[in-house]
Amino acid sequence: MEAEHHQEASNAIGSLGSLYVKVMTDEQMELLRQQISVYATICEQLVEMHKAVTTQQDLAGLRLGNLYCDSLMACSGHKITARQRWTPTPLQLQILERIFDEGNGTPSKQKIKEITIELGQHGQISETNVYNWFQNRRARSKRKQLAPASNVEPEAETEVESPREKKIRAENVQVIQPFENSSSPHRIKDMYIHSPDLGFEQLMSKIEVAGCYSSYFL
Template sequence: MKMEWPNFQQGGEMERQFQQDGGDTSNGLCVKVMTDEQMELLRKQIAVYAMICEQLVQMHKVFSAQNEIAGMRMGNPYFDPFVASGSQKLTARQRWTPTPAQLQILEHVYDECKGTPRKQKIQDMTAELAKHGQISETNVYNWFQNRRARLKRKQSGVVPNNAESEAETVTHAESRKQNPESIQSLEDSAPPPRDEDIYPQSPDLDDW
């Protein structure tokens, strides 16, 4: 079985799907819509990922423990990224790249304090993030700066697929998206989903 991992890096897949959808549905509305059913499904998907991760970690721990006992850890020729305390390979790239862990923390914080992160806050965060990899206050600052700016741009940048309309329709596409509060449940479960929240029950992973 060949599994294909979802790659959402290029904001493409999901967004595009929705975009097209909006255009095709031709009910005059060009919005991205999800049914409850789809919503639920997505939640499950994410939850499944969470579970897989957990299990993998667990598995790895067991594995490590075994090796430890067997005394196999010495001079191990491989580099275990999950065990080794890490600094990033700055040799390879000079610019900072957030580790997954850092990313999660950052996003989490961002969700909470939408507004300007105070200087003190940044310092605290930097200290915390430093535990998960090399980082500087500037990095954190930039990250927030960029994130705000880009989310904003994205909101006004989305344009309905109008093949026949003349030039004006779009120009002020400041169609401010409606408020996120409608999908509160999603907001809750999306970031660091706690299994209990979004995980109705174990789907098809029973066979592990």
């Protein structure tokens, strides 16, 4: 049980430089691509359906997790307050990410205000939140290049060392996938926009198909 380590791979890949590589055939790659695409579409549509269904029956404020503290929370007896610190809703996050991707820099004071107002449509938020978010976002996206694994594995690994002991991190991915203006999330949107009214049953069947494919990878 030994693993083939290809040292020269680091040069080929460049600064990313991982010594371990996985190999996929075009076939597998295509399959993957299909599957992800299917899932992405399904998820988006399901979300829309869910929204549509829930919107008609619930009142705006209910969405906040205030209701859940009824049974389970009551007995334990700690505070009912939600979170102390702000947490962006998915929708807010999406908008923020978009702005960040195109914004190219630190949003001005005025920008912040606008953004805050816009995001206010989707949940409680303050300018400080937005400000902090951009601060952190920028700082952390910058720290991505700092960890190109030092896989100079010596033969010292005598035990049943398995290469799976790897770190995976979003920052690393961003290196290979600098989604700037080009690889925007618009693709996904477009996808489900183009297929307007899929029946629920159709979605279900697609899920089955997708699940079938994915079983290989899971």
